[in-house]
Amino acid sequence: MGGNGGSGTNADKRPNDMLGSWFVRSGWSKGELARQVNRRARQLGANHISTDTSRVRRWLDGENPREPIPRILSELFSERFGCVVAVEDLGLRAAHQSPSVSGVDLPWTGPQTVALISEYSRSDLMLARRGFLGSSLALSAGPALIEPLQRWLVPSPASAPDEPEPPASVRRGGRLSQPELDLLETTTVMFRQWDAQCGGGLRRKAVVGQLHEVTDLLQEPQPAATNKRLFKVAAELAELAGWMSYDVGLQPTAQKYFVLALHAAKEAGDKPLGSYILSSMSRQMIHLGRPDDALELIHLAQYGSRDCASPRTQSMLYAMEARAYANVGQPGKCKRAVRMAEDAFADVHEWDDPDPDWIRFFSRAELHGENSHSFRDLAYVAGRSPTYASLAEPLMQQAVDLFAKDDEHQRSYALNLIGMATVHLLEREPEQSAVLARKAMAIAKKVRSERVNTRIRKTVDTAARDFGDLAEIIDLTDQLAVDLPETAFCA
Numbered sequence: 078m079g080g081n082g083g084s085g086t087n088a089d090k091r092p093n094d095m096l097g098s099w100f101v102r103s104g105w106s107k108g109e110l111a112r113q114v115n116r117r118a119r120q121l122g123a124n125h126i127s128t129d130t131s132r133v134r135r136w137l138d139g140e141n142p143r144e145p146i147p148r149i150l151s152e153l154f155s156e157r158f159g160c161v162v163a164v165e166d167l168g169l170r171a172a173h174q175s176p177s178v179s180g181v182d183l184p185w186t187g188p189q190t191v192a193l194i195s196e197y198s199r200s201d202l203m204l205a206r207r208g209f210l211g212s213s214l215a216l217s218a219g220p221a222l223i224e225p226l227q228r229w230l231v232p233s234p235a236s237a238p239d240e241p242e243p244p245a246s247v248r249r250g251g252r253l254s255q256p257e258l259d260l261l262e263t264t265t266v267m268f269r270q271w272d273a274q275c276g277g278g279l280r281r282k283a284v285v286g287q288l289h290e291v292t293d294l295l296q297e298p299q300p301a302a303t304n305k306r307l308f309k310v311a312a313e314l315a316e317l318a319g320w321m322s323y324d325v326g327l328q329p330t331a332q333k334y335f336v337l338a339l340h341a342a343k344e345a346g347d348k349p350l351g352s353y354i355l356s357s358m359s360r361q362m363i364h365l366g367r368p369d370d371a372l373e374l375i376h377l378a379q380y381g382s383r384d385c386a387s388p389r390t391q392s393m394l395y396a397m398e399a400r401a402y403a404n405v406g407q408p409g410k411c412k413r414a415v416r417m418a419e420d421a422f423a424d425v426h427e428w429d430d431p432d433p434d435w436i437r438f439f440s441r442a443e444l445h446g447e448n449s450h451s452f453r454d455l456a457y458v459a460g461r462s463p464t465y466a467s468l469a470e471p472l473m474q475q476a477v478d479l480f481a482k483d484d485e486h487q488r489s490y491a492l493n494l495i496g497m498a499t500v501h502l503l504e505r506e507p508e509q510s511a512v513l514a515r516k517a518m519a520i521a522k523k524v525r526s527e528r529v530n531t532r533i534r535k536t537v538d539t540a541a542r543d544f545g546d547l548a549e550i551i552d553l554t555d556q557l558a559v560d561l562p563e564t565a566f567c568a
Contacts, residue, residue, distance in 0.1 A: 093137055093169070096150075096167045111133050114126065114153070117326075120326065141169055151166075155365060195296070197337060198288045198289040201318075218365075226377060229343055229355075233346070253307075261291065276325075288314040291314060292311065312339075312350055316357060319331045319332070322334060323357075323360075349390050350435065352378035356378050359372075387431070389421075389437075390439075392422040396451070400447060400454065438486065442483065445475040445476040449472035449473035449496065473493060488520075488526050488529060495513070507543070517529070534557065
């Protein structure tokens, strides 16, 4: 029973009308849902899961499956409908969780932040070794997400200006030297480079392991200045763990790491880094079809860093604001944010760049890519408007041309190629779209990113639906099955 995801409890079962309603509206057959569950379970490393049509029928009849099935169903329906469909929305019971690993409303104190990051990273590593990734979290959204994060704005109590060194009697041998701290920071930069080149699937566990090691150091007595730098490293690693989790499709896990990263950034006193973490959360909410939440998160980021963000960071935040406005269907505000992003970037001096490594990815190529995606998203919201597609095309072309010369950001190159392919579909130019989609597939084979793969599949599906009788699109669909079969990869 356990291998098929059953609970083993059949007493007092009633049909699960909530799950049934989502299932009927999805348009899936029982066999199709079973296949998707099995595929996602393999991606999560839960290779013991083997679901079939009779098992799906039992879920609809009221059987409550064991984890990770409820979480998998939540993710599948969320992606299908473009909004957060929590485990509870499906009429399923989530596994019992302690408050420390559920939700986002966490205490904003240094010691508890360290303990929470340590606990969560340890459980992630342990579950990964047992064949699971992450935990059975549900995504938070709406006020349950936004309101706790607003406490990021509350000033931290001022620490004593000259904090005394810990007495020798309580010191341990783990106090860090300057070279060791420098090495930790350099390693974080290296992980970020790997992610940009290879996608989130290749080094996620290594990043989580490094994060756990940093929490061990934070639990030892350190000078105040060292503590602050360690919290900054922890914030950057937690954000990167969240980003990599997002990239491979582990959405609740990603959100948890982002929240923990924001807490660590607050302890480090690094407002620009906190705004960057909130922008990552905003991007995730756009991906999940929650643009209102995305807009609230980006405004929270902008307000919190209004007096300290560099021009490059401000430009990135305006670009993300434009994406959110595009997705809520406000073209005037979207265009204004695009202009603000361009104006802020004009103040970036590439030859004398004081920015930290975490924001240096936001190049002119990224700026053009984000702004073009905003216009592309507007085109979709406005009923496949050719007007907005024509605004997207020249910016997207500039992004593609710049990324073609950039060996360090291959995932961004693939995403902008596929973005350009979608623009050509909007302009009813399927032949050009097919050429770009093929280029994106060639890169996707080398970049372990479920996000890239999903966007390619969606674009090819759209091309097949709208232009399925064209030889180029038939060939493209066949090539997709060869180049990007829906198989698992480790994270």
